[in-house]
Amino acid sequence: MSAQIPDLFCLAITRVGNLVTVAFNKDPSPIKLNLSVGAYRTEEGKPLVPNVVRKAEQLLVNDQSRVKEYLPIVGLADFNKLSAKVIFGADSPAIQENRVTTVQCLSGTGSLRVGGEFLARNYPQRTIDIPQPTWGNHAKLFPLAGLSVKTYRYYDPPTRGLNFQGLLEDLSSAPLGAIVLLHACAHNPTGVDPTIEQWEQIRQLMRSKGLLPFFDSAYQGFASGSLDADAQPVRMFVADGGECLVAQSYAKNMGLYGEHVGALSISADVAIRVESQLKLVIRPMYSNPPIHGASIVATILKDRNMFNEWTVELKAMADRIISMRQQLFEALRARGTPGDWSHIIKQIGMFTFTGLNSEQVAFMTREYHIYMTSDGRISMAGLSSKMVPHLADAIHAAVTGGA
Amino acid sequence: MRSQTDHTPSVGSVTDRRLSCLLRHLHPSPSSSAMESDRTISALPTSSFGSDSVFAHVVQGPEDAILGVTVAFNKDPSPIKLNLGVGAYRTEEGKPLVLNVVRKAEQLLVNDKSRVKEYLPIVGLADFNKLSAKVIFGADSPAIQENRVTTVQCLSGTGSLRVGGEFLARNYPQRTIYIPQPTWGNHAKLFPLAGLSVKTYRYYDPPTRGLNFQGLLEDLSSAPLGAIVLLHACAHNPTGVDPTIEQWEQIRQLMRSKGLLPFFDSAYQGFASGSLDADAQPVRMFVADGGECLVAQSYAKNMGLYGERVGALSIVCKSADVAIRVESQLKLVIRPMYSNPPIHGASIVATILKDRNMFDEWTVELKAMADRIISMRQQLFEALRARGTPGDWSHIIKQIGMFTFTGLNSEQVAFMTREYHIYMTSDGRISMAGLSSKTVPHLADAIHAAVTGHLIAIKIAMSSNGIGLKLKQYYKLLLLLLLMESTFQDPSTCRVTILRLQ
Numbered sequence: 056m057s058a059q060i061p062d063l064f065c066l067a068i069t070r071v072g073n074l075v076t077v078a079f080n081k082d083p084s085p086i087k088l089n090l091s092v093g094a095y096r097t098e099e100g101k102p103l104v105p106n107v108v109r110k111a112e113q114l115l116v117n118d119q120s121r122v123k124e125y126l127p128i129v130g131l132a133d134f135n136k137l138s139a140k141v142i143f144g145a146d147s148p149a150i151q152e153n154r155v156t157t158v159q160c161l162s163g164t165g166s167l168r169v170g171g172e173f174l175a176r177n178y179p180q181r182t183i184d185i186p187q188p189t190w191g192n193h194a195k196l197f198p199l200a201g202l203s204v205k206t207y208r209y210y211d212p213p214t215r216g217l218n219f220q221g222l223l224e225d226l227s228s229a230p231l232g233a234i235v236l237l238h239a240c241a242h243n244p245t246g247v248d249p250t251i252e253q254w255e256q257i258r259q260l261m262r263s264k265g266l267l268p269f270f271d272s273a274y275q276g277f278a279s280g281s282l283d284a285d286a287q288p289v290r291m292f293v294a295d296g297g298e299c300l301v302a303q304s305y306a307k308n309m310g311l312y313g314e315h316v317g318a319l320s321i322s323a324d325v326a327i328r329v330e331s332q333l334k335l336v337i338r339p340m341y342s343n344p345p346i347h348g349a350s351i352v353a354t355i356l357k358d359r360n361m362f363n364e365w366t367v368e369l370k371a372m373a374d375r376i377i378s379m380r381q382q383l384f385e386a387l388r389a390r391g392t393p394g395d396w397s398h399i400i401k402q403i404g405m406f407t408f409t410g411l412n413s414e415q416v417a418f419m420t421r422e423y424h425i426y427m428t429s430d431g432r433i434s435m436a437g438l439s440s441k442m443v444p445h446l447a448d449a450i451h452a453a454v455t456g457g458a
Numbered sequence: 459m460r461s462q463t464d465h466t467p468s469v470g471s472v473t474d475r476r477l478s479c480l481l482r483h484l485h486p487s488p489s490s491s492a493m494e495s496d497r498t499i500s501a502l503p504t505s506s507f508g509s510d511s512v513f514a515h516v517v518q519g520p521e522d523a524i525l526g527v528t529v530a531f532n533k534d535p536s537p538i539k540l541n542l543g544v545g546a547y548r549t550e551e552g553k554p555l556v557l558n559v560v561r562k563a564e565q566l567l568v569n570d571k572s573r574v575k576e577y578l579p580i581v582g583l584a585d586f587n588k589l590s591a592k593v594i595f596g597a598d599s600p601a602i603q604e605n606r607v608t609t610v611q612c613l614s615g616t617g618s619l620r621v622g623g624e625f626l627a628r629n630y631p632q633r634t635i636y637i638p639q640p641t642w643g644n645h646a647k648l649f650p651l652a653g654l655s656v657k658t659y660r661y662y663d664p665p666t667r668g669l670n671f672q673g674l675l676e677d678l679s680s681a682p683l684g685a686i687v688l689l690h691a692c693a694h695n696p697t698g699v700d701p702t703i704e705q706w707e708q709i710r711q712l713m714r715s716k717g718l719l720p721f722f723d724s725a726y727q728g729f730a731s732g733s734l735d736a737d738a739q740p741v742r743m744f745v746a747d748g749g750e751c752l753v754a755q756s757y758a759k760n761m762g763l764y765g766e767r768v769g770a771l772s773i774v775c776k777s778a779d780v781a782i783r784v785e786s787q788l789k790l791v792i793r794p795m796y797s798n799p800p801i802h803g804a805s806i807v808a809t810i811l812k813d814r815n816m817f818d819e820w821t822v823e824l825k826a827m828a829d830r831i832i833s834m835r836q837q838l839f840e841a842l843r844a845r846g847t848p849g850d851w852s853h854i855i856k857q858i859g860m861f862t863f864t865g866l867n868s869e870q871v872a873f874m875t876r877e878y879h880i881y882m883t884s885d886g887r888i889s890m891a892g893l894s895s896k897t898v899p900h901l902a903d904a905i906h907a908a909v910t911g912h913l914i915a916i917k918i919a920m921s922s923n924g925i926g927l928k929l930k931q932y933y934k935l936l937l938l939l940l941l942m943e944s945t946f947q948d949p950s951t952c953r954v955t956i957l958r959l960q
Contacts, residue, residue: 164794168794177513321513342616
């Protein structure tokens with residue numbers, strides 16, 4: 056008789072986006088459009104590996120002196136130092152004063168999970184406030200890390216913009232010391248970001264309430280095209296001398312998705328002790344992080360020419376997305392589609408929260424073979440100039456009563 | 459963002475910095491750049507200013523015991539130092555090794571311009587998963603053919619164990635896992651964090667430096683029904699002591715009769731004996747009886763992929779239907795941990811496993827590594843015999859895999875580090891992979907010295923004219939030696955030797 060793995064489970068629900076892509080793949084229509092996946096696509100609808108990444112990879116693999124030894128628990132040292140400079144700025148006082156500890160993690164998710172577990176074990180306030188809405192995985196990974204999750208108002212459906220008043224009220228009523236998750240730029244899924252003035256108010260409020268900022272920075276450079284501009288909210292918080300956590304991902308801005316490269320930085324006066332505790336989280340999770348992706352990043356960041364090449368390719372990706380926004384907005388205006396569609400060009404980053412409801416989304420899938428998540432979120436990165444008219448037609452039809 | 463009124467030095471105390479921030483709020487500078495004028499409106503009372511870091515109470519965590527050995531080794535300036543701490547393979551020249559077939563596979567991958575870097579599925583690279591299952595279970599395994607196996611790519615052995623542990627903690631009623639005594643240090647840390655409670659079963663027998671088989675059987679017999687049991691598939695870490703095939707069969711029968719769930723840690727397949735199939739036999743015995751088990755596989759050692767973090771977790775289920783549902787639950791563990799696994803290492807493995815020629819090349823290079831380690835065992839054993847080192851050292855050639863549990867105690871280990879610059883973990887475990895024919899004599903000398911009791915050797919340089927030591931210094935030294943002697947519990951093991959050097 057052997058031990059039975061119990062067979063009484065229900066089939067778990069896979070990621071929603073996954074299901075949408077599965078449905079997309081099954082659709083035989085020649086004019087179908089997948090706007091669900093958050094990965095960049097070229098005008099031709101293809102995945103993109105930046106040239107500078109291929110170049111860096113060639114250098115690495117052709118270097119016969121390179122070995123595959125275990126990295127330290129905290130990851131590749133060069134990568135960590137350079138990543139901190141990317142997000143905080145090369146001349147950041149926090150870095151110069153050795154108040155930053157940076158550990159390599161598995162992209163954004165890994166950085167958030169490690170940061171969450173660190174906080175659950177080393178920080179007295181075990182509540183994290185996340186925006187409503189937010190990336191679906193946030194609400195899953197923080198409880199597993201040991202934190203309880205609350206939400207603060209963020210998206211304002213009537214304006215398709217920021218519910219700033221609600222945000223300030225909810226953060227004001229958070230308990231002293233509570234952790235607050237902030238999207239550094241290009242909020243996922245809405246694309247709605249606070250203005251710089253609003254960020255300053257948020258910062259002052261949070262510091263006055265002793266709230267601990269935990270930034271999720273998945274789109275630095277990818278939102279506006281400028282690494283520095285997209286990092287401003289983070290840098291504002293660091294500039295006031297206070298503490299924060301930052302989860303960085305190179306998935307989108309360096310196109311390294313599957314290589315899973317990221318970093319968790321904690322700006323704290325006791326950086327050395329914090330680092331030792333981070334190791335105690337990482338070692339029993341996967342011992343030490345993978346070398347390949349981090350080596351690619353380090354190679355690019357440390358070489359002046361490659362770094363510049365990267366910023367040019369990055370800006371090209373961001374510009375294409377901004378251009379898609381503009382084209383879609385103009386296409387809807389040209390069709391006289393009822394409603395205010397300016398949020399399409401006001402929102403920023405890979406995603407647009409269209410404001411379409413689930414019936415309208417279902418209609419567009421059924422009649423126009425356009426696939427998106429049922430909350431009306433579309434990935435602008437999945438659009439091309441050729442397909443904008445088709446999408447505009449679909450939205451127009453859905454809104455004017457086709458649904 | 460430094461204001462013009464800020465006179466504090468750039469590296470100051472915590473309080474200085476906080477005060478300077480407060481000052482900036484009270485006296486904003488016109489040079490404050492992109493910040494808007496709203497800052498001038500009010501200096502907000504900030505409860506965080508002037509206070510300590512919110513992490514001020516965070517204690518310095520202990521250095522990882524195993525990795526700490528390498529840290530100490532790196533600091534040692536001695537030219538004859540030897541690192542026998544970390545379990546990473548070294549060549550005869552003491553260098554890390556990247557297998558030729560791995561370099562070849564990597565070149566193919568990187569030169570293929572059609573390859574992209576899209577996210578892998580949550581369960582990882584499909585080819586890699588299928589092929590890994592065949593490597594451990596055998597290409598003709600009925601469990602595979604009947605679709606009763608779910609395999610998910612994980613981050614090497616550690617990641618596979620952690621994901622498997624979390625899956626069990628959430629989906630399996632018995633939340634106790636039995637681990638052998640001793641075992642790899644990280645086992646006892648990762649399973650509790652996964653949500654399982656840890657008990658131990660007797661394993662290593664110090665008097666014989668072999669297996670305490672009786673104790674093992676007793677402890678597993680008294681485990682509660684359905685308890686999970688961690689088994690090292692081969693080349694037990696840290697002892698190198700493996701059950702024989704006959705003993706494995708007894709273990710299997712006992713476990714199946716008690717409904718105990720096997721969780722194999724397979725980190726050395728092919729690396730122990732040189733044969734992938736031979737090293738997989740214990741796992742295959744369990745699978746062959748139709749029962750269920752978990753297997754954590756690592757390619758760190760046997761494919762030299764250490765830092766690429768390549769591994770797989772396989773769960774062998776009673777039916778294909780169960781396997782599908784199990785996989786869906788594994789995804790719920792992985793997604794909130796790191797979303798999906800890294801592509802590079804798994805792509806290398808898949809490239810090698812799916813190509814007949816590359817697979818064969820791999821097995822040849824793998825056997826060469828295993829053979830070199832077996833040769834080091836033989837050489838060390840013979841070197842100790844040649845020196846007449848007291849004791850039975852046959853365990854060095856009986857134990858298998860990368861590690862040898864020498865049987866040395868922590869004082870002897872400390873002595874060897876201090877006097878001979880040999881680094882190992884304090885439990886007396888040495889990595890045979892870190893040895894070479896050149897360094898075997900040095901190690902043998904060190905073991906010999908440690909075992910024959912020369913705990914303190916003091917070398918005093920004497921000039922050719924006679925004793926260079928003044929009388930006062932001599933008495934001070936004597937006093938010091940007497941003090942040191944009194945700290946040892948067993949005075950007979952402490953011998954003070956004053957060597958006279960010309």
